[in-house]
Amino acid sequence: MIKYISKRILYAFFVLLGVSLLTFVMGRVAPGDPVDTLLSNKENPTLEERLEAEEYLGLNRTWTVQYFDWLMDVIKGDFGNSYKTNQPVLHEFMVRLPATLLLTFGATIAMLLIGFPLGIASALKKGKMLDMGISLYNTIAISIPSFCLGILLILVFGVNLKLLPVMGIGGLKHLILPSLSIGVIAGAGLARLIRIQMLAVIKMNHVTAARVFGVSNFRIVKNHILKNALPPIITAIGLMIGGLLGGSAIIETLFAWPGAGSFLVQAIYGRDYPVIQAYALIMAGVYMLINIGVDLIYGLLIPAKWLVGDNDENKKDTVANRDYDGLNCDRSGDICTDSGAE
């Protein structure tokens, strides 16, 4: 078990290294001169001032030296200062990160509460009216952009009914609309995935056998179907939470939610590269942590995984293959099984 977890952490470390290299290169290739941004409050900077600024930013050295210097600083927790405010980026992030995590948490809860009942119900009633209704609803829901749903919710609950606040952060009430705008859509994606996975298990012999033995319906669903369908679902949930984290940037902007995502959007307008780089790395880190956490839950539910270790990799791959934001989760999996059959 420890071996498995440490392997995951090592893997996460390499991914973070890759992300850091990528963001660094992107930052250097990107248009816009950071020297100009730094000197933007001065009129007509002289050449000396420019060179000084270059020296200050460390831009006069070779790329590799810059990268390793930067990486060392990052490991120490120093992401540099924001070009705009000259405040340490890390500090500004840590102030805003809890809001984003809160929103992601709310959205995840909404997603699970919507996804599981719908998915299970439509799998059990396959081919019936209920299943068709839910499937239609799911297809419609995944076709709605989250910000559109957010606007519709604002129109209905905020502007017309005046029930819920639509701006900023505050009590639980403030959390409802933003969480729903992300969670409802992700929930529909999850329901589709759960339906497909459960249908695959329902066909299996042990379920039929249990039915023949007269095991109650509830126990069949809980012990025999859900338990076997769960592993790929849990892995997918981990991936989907990543989508929620990223998607929150758009919703944060819409609801004026003071989180890391809206901070990023402002930084993008200001061409504030340290902030963008820090966002990429911190979010990647958070995402890795969440996934390791999901893996731990997975291990608690299905201890066999820790024994098998990465022999389970095949099963994981089919899920990871599914679309990154979890919207078309059912499709690439199908294709993979096809290719396996050939």
Added chain:
Amino acid sequence: MVLIVIGLAIFAPILAPNDPQKIDVMNSLNHSSREFPLGTDQLGRCILSRLLYGARTSLMVTGLVLLVSISIGTLVGTVAGVFSDRLIDKIFTALCEVLLAFPGILFALVIAGMLGPGVLNIMIAIAIVSWANYARVIRGLVIGVKNADYVKAARVAGTNHFHIITWHILPNIKNTIGTLIVTDIGSTILTISGLSFIGLGAQASEAEWGMMINEARMYITKSPQMILYPIITIIAVVLAFNLIGDALASNEELEGL
């Protein structure tokens, strides 16, 4: 439905009742009228015309993004699949792993942010993010086909790699690749409109759906119809593409059995 949308996009200049760029501040925020069927926006521009021209932008950008990422994905996936026991496959697989380990939308946001606002830049961002997924799926497909007897036979007969790829492998997986493209049109439109909504995509003068919604946000209480029309348009178009994608995917499943 999809054909209608594509038709509307192609013939937008003929069908649009008004010039989508024409500013007429006197007529701003109007409701529907004979001259402006869906009313006007804050600068008095015709909403219907902007929606029609927006369809052009959205479909063209989506098409280009998918074309680029599927081409790169096919190239990398095929090469990695055919040489699946060599170093080159290991390198590509590791690269894909790193790209896929990071949530796509987050990544697209960061890349688009680094490159700065603009349609071209979000196209680059989405393409960079999405090719890895295709490469991975196609690599799996290629490996599946590669071990078929007729490919082995061709190899024994001394056929070179290029010939095997173009004659024996690609024709066999082209339907699946097609299905992949169609099923992803919907989500690509969603991503593009999302990035445009926060102002990373199309710039002020261009007509794009996500952009229109963002502009209309200021006037949400005064004239909600201005924001509702683009929302309905996006949902309807994405839904249409998703339904086709679903149908194709389940078809593919049947072929597989």
